[in-house]
Amino acid sequence: MAKLKYILSSFLLTVIYQLGNAQRFPAPEFESGHIPPKTQTIAPRGLGWEYLDVIVLFLALSIMTWFVLKKRSRKGIFWTSIFSIVYFGIIRVGCVCSVGSIGNVTLSLFQADYVIPVTVIAFFVLPLIFTLLFGRTFCAGVCFMGAVQDLVNIKPVSLPSWISKPLSAIPYIYLTLALLLAASGADFIICRYDPFIGFFRMNAPFGMLVFGAAILILGIFVGRPYCRFLCPYGVLLSWMSKISFWHTTITPTACIQCKLCDSSCPIDAIDKPVNMNTETDGKGRNRLISLIILLPLFIFLGGFLSSLLYKPLSTIHPTVKLAEEIKWETENNKKTESEESKTFHASGIQISQLFTDAGHVQTIFYAGTWLGGSLLGLFFGISLLRTSVVRRQTDYEPNRGNCVSCGKCYKYCPVQKQVAEVSPKTDGV
C-alpha cells in the first residue's frame, strides 16, 4: 500500500513538474520601483598567479641548485627554503605542489574526461628535470614540506639501518597505491593525507593535525621522516638523482679521509668507503646468481599477493562502494537510508548500469594490483640484489639516491673550510 502511495505521489509530482516547468512564483513587478540586487560572486585567483607560481618554482629551483652546486652555501640553502615555506606554503597555501601533482598527471593519463592545467604539469615535471640534471636540489628546500622538516630537525639522531631500510620501502608501496587510486579516479591520497598542509591552511581534520604534529615532533630527532619514509614523489626523484649528471659532494675538492663528516648527515645518506681489499670468494657471486634467478618469482609473488587485495581496495572507489551498498539492499530487501543510496534511487540510474560501472572499476583495480604488485616485487628483488653487489668506493660520498642536497655536511669538511679561507667568495658556513 505504502509503495502504491509512493508511486502515485511521485507520478503526480512528476506531472505537476512537467506542467509547471516555468517558475512556480513569477518574479514580482515592484510598484515601489525596487530593483533586485545582482548576485555577487568573487572570481577565483587570477590565472596570472598560477603562471607566476611556475616561474617562482623555476627560479627557486635554479637558485637552490646554484647554492648547492656552485656556492656550496648552507646559509643560502637555508634562506631559499625559508622563502619556499613563505611563498609556496603560507602565501599559496600549498596547493598544487609537485608531490600532489602525481595524482593529477596520473588521472590525466588514464581518465579521458579529465583536463589537466598546464601549470600542474609544470609543477610535476620541473623538479624531475632539475633532479635528473643536478640531484635532489628540489628536496633540499624548494619543496616546502621538506623545508619544514629541515627546520624542525634540531636534534638529529642516526637511525640504525635495520629500522631505516625496511621503512624506506613504504614510499614505494605508497606510490603504487597512489598511482592505482588516482588512475582509477578513486582519490588523490597523496593530497588527502598530506600531513603538513593543515598547518598552512590553519585548518585540518583532527586526525591529520595529530598525524602532522607527530611527524613534526618525530622530525626533531629523526631527519625528514616524511621525505624518507613516506614521500612518493621522493621515489621518482631518487631514481632521477641516481643517474643525475651532476650531484653535490661533501668536499669541494678531494676527500682527505678525515672521517669528520662520518655522522654529519641528519638522514644517514653518506656512503662510507668500502675496504677494497676484501677477497671475493664464490659465495657472493652464487648468491647474486640465485637472486637473479629468483627475480621472476619475486615479481610474480608481488603481483599475486597484491592482486588478492583488489576487492577491498576497490571499495575505496565511490562507484564500487555504492554498488556494494545497493547489492546489500537488493539481497536483504531493505534500504540503508544513507544519502548515497537515497541519491542513487532518486537519480533513476538502472541498478544494472551501476553494477556494470562498478565491474569496470574492479577490472581496473585487478589489473592495477597485478601490475603494481609485480613492480613492487621487482624493486624488492633489486634491493636484495644490491646487497650482494660489491660496492667500489674510496671516499666519503653522499648516497646519490637518498641525499637531498641539504648541505648540512659542508661545514664538517675541513677541505671546505680551507677553500673558504683561500677564496673569501665561497661562503663556507
Next chain:
Amino acid sequence: MSENKIDTTKPTQPGKPIKRRDFLKNGLRAAAFLSIASITGYSLTKSMSDDLVWQIDPNKCVQCGRCATTCVLNISAVKCMHIYKMCGYCDLCGGYFKPQVKNLDTAAENQLCPTKALKRSFVETPYYQYDVDEELCNGCGKCVKGCGAFGNGSLHLQINHNVCKNCNQCAISKVCPADAIIRIPSKKGYLLKTGFQAPKS
C-alpha cells in the same frame, strides 16, 4: 636499474668497468629523459591553459548537508547564493521559515537557518527580499532544500572562491553522494542557476 650494478661483480681491467658504467648510465639518463618527455607530452595533449577550481553543480546537488561538515575549513567554503532574478519574493519563504510556522516573522524559532545567515527584509506588500550573510553561512543547505521543495529554487549552494583554498583534492567531493562537486575552468568560476528547473522526483 639493476644492470648497472650487476657487471661490477666481475673483476675486470681497471678503467674498463668505468667506461661500461658510464655507457649504461647515459642509456638510463636517455631513458629517463624520454619517459619524462613522453609523460609530459601525453598529458600536454590533454591539458588546458586555464586552471581548475572546484564548484557545485546545483542541478546535481541534493543538499545532504555534508558540505557544512566535510570542508577542510572550519566554516565551510560552501555558501548559499541567492539568484535574485529567480526569486518570487514570497512572504512565506520555504527557505527562510521552518515548515508549519505560526507567525511569519523573524523570530529565531521560526527560522530554518541554524546560523541566522538568511536575512529577510520587507520590500512592499506582499514581497520580502532575502539576502545571505556569507560570513554566517556554513553551507548546510537547509534553506536550499526548503526553497527547492516549495519555491523557485533561487537559493543554491556554491563554493565561494574567496574562501576556498582550492585543495588539489576537495575533501567534500569525496563524500558528496551526488557527485555534484566537480572541477571547472577557473575562468568560469561559478555554476549559477539561470532559471527554474523542476527538481527530479
